[in-house]
Amino acid sequence: RQMPDSEHGYLFFAADMNQRARERHHLEEDLREALHRGELLLYFQPQFELASGKMQAAEVLLRWQHHEHGMVSPAKFIPVAEETGLIHEIGDWVLETACATLHAWLERGIPPLRLAVNLSARQLRPKLISRVLELVGQYQLPVHLLELEITESVLIQDDAKALALLESLRAAGFAIALDDFGTGYSALSYLRRLPIDTLKIDRSFVADLPGCEQEAAMVLSILRLAQTHGLSVVAEGVETQAQLDFLRQHGCPAVQGFFLARPMPLQDLEELLLR
Numbered sequence: 001r002q003m004p005d006s007e008h009g010y011l012f013f014a015a016d017m018n019q020r021a022r023e024r025h026h027l028e029e030d031l032r033e034a035l036h037r038g039e040l041l042l043y044f045q046p047q048f049e050l051a052s053g054k055m056q057a058a059e060v061l062l063r064w065q066h067h068e069h070g071m072v073s074p075a076k077f078i079p080v081a082e083e084t085g086l087i088h089e090i091g092d093w094v095l096e097t098a099c100a101t102l103h104a105w106l107e108r109g110i111p112p113l114r115l116a117v118n119l120s121a122r123q124l125r126p127k128l129i130s131r132v133l134e135l136v137g138q139y140q141l142p143v144h145l146l147e148l149e150i151t152e153s154v155l156i157q158d159d160a161k162a163l164a165l166l167e168s169l170r171a172a173g174f175a176i177a178l179d180d181f182g183t184g185y186s187a188l189s190y191l192r193r194l195p196i197d198t199l200k201i202d203r204s205f206v207a208d209l210p211g212c213e214q215e216a217a218m219v220l221s222i223l224r225l226a227q228t229h230g231l232s233v234v235a236e237g238v239e240t241q242a243q244l245d246f247l248r249q250h251g252c253p254a255v256q257g258f259f260l261a262r263p264m265p266l267q268d269l270e271e272l273l274l275r
């Protein structure tokens with residue numbers, strides 16, 4: 001169930017520049033085909049409310065099951081999709097598949113779980129709003145079942161258009177989460193003006209808890225900040241009991257990480273939902 005590391009598949013670190021360019025070219029070509037070959041699929045990683053232990057949502061994580069190379073990490077192919085513009089088609093597939101999944105749950109009487117979909121900065125354009133509204137209409141979904149995750153990079157340029165777009169999405173009822181929080185450049189003072197609901201504490205801060213004073217202080221200040229601004233928090237990358245205990249002790253509302261549940265195929269998530 002775990003994804004193989006970069007030993008497999010595309011070796012971007014090939015010493016030879018030509019070799020590297022060729023591999024990159026192949027990756028691009030293959031990615032173009034991936035959608036049509038049906039090689040893309042979604043995995044789901046549950047998020048848990050800390051106080052109750054209840055599953056509160058699942059993050060939708062894209063996977064590429066390559067016909068020769070096996071699983072290719074999104075960390076490798078999403079950047080290529082962004083650079084080539086393929087992210088629009090791929091991102092739309094992710095959104096629609098997530099919506100179709102929610103629809104199927106409602107139809108089958110499976111208690112639905114909010115799904116958090118990752119969006120690339122490039123997807124944040126006016127078309128996105130009409131498209132997500134079209135999708136929730138088509139699949140007859142209550143909007144609160146969809147959450148959209150964006151990263152700080154979207155907001156770095158203080159892009160008024162991106163902000164307005166987020167405002168509209170929120171006004172339409174979609175929850176917005178700020179992913180990988182703490183890794184970007186965004187001054188914390190920014191937060192006041194951001195149309196968001198949730199901060200996701202980047203896993204690099206969680207990794208060294210509870211021992212590392214610097215990381216612990218960072219996490220505590222994020223938790224305080226969130227409280228001040230009425231934002232929810234999800235700590236990402238929880239891998240140990242000690243990390244979980246620290247987060248609980250300091251009132252972190254929700255957690256996500258391998259210690260609780262790894263990203264899993266749809267069928268496994270449905271088993272959890274039906275349990």
Ligand code: C2E
Nearest residue numbers: 061062074075078094118119120237238239257258259263
């Ligand atoms: P992300 O949105 O921050 O997603 C969380 C990543 O952390 C996932 O990696 C997940 O498998 C991993 N993770 C979760 N818990 C743990 C843990 O306890 N320990 C460790 N070490 N890792 C953990 P994944 O699935 O490889 O995705 C990597 C990134 O690719 C995502 O980071 C997101 O930025 C991007 N991505 C994934 N799916 C999509 C998508 O559909 N659209 C876009 N635009 N980006 C996506």
Ligand code: MG
Nearest residue numbers: 059118149179
């Ligand atoms: Mg995410």
Ligand code: MG
Nearest residue numbers: 179180200236
């Ligand atoms: Mg993240």
Ligand code: MG
Nearest residue numbers: 118151179180
């Ligand atoms: Mg990320």
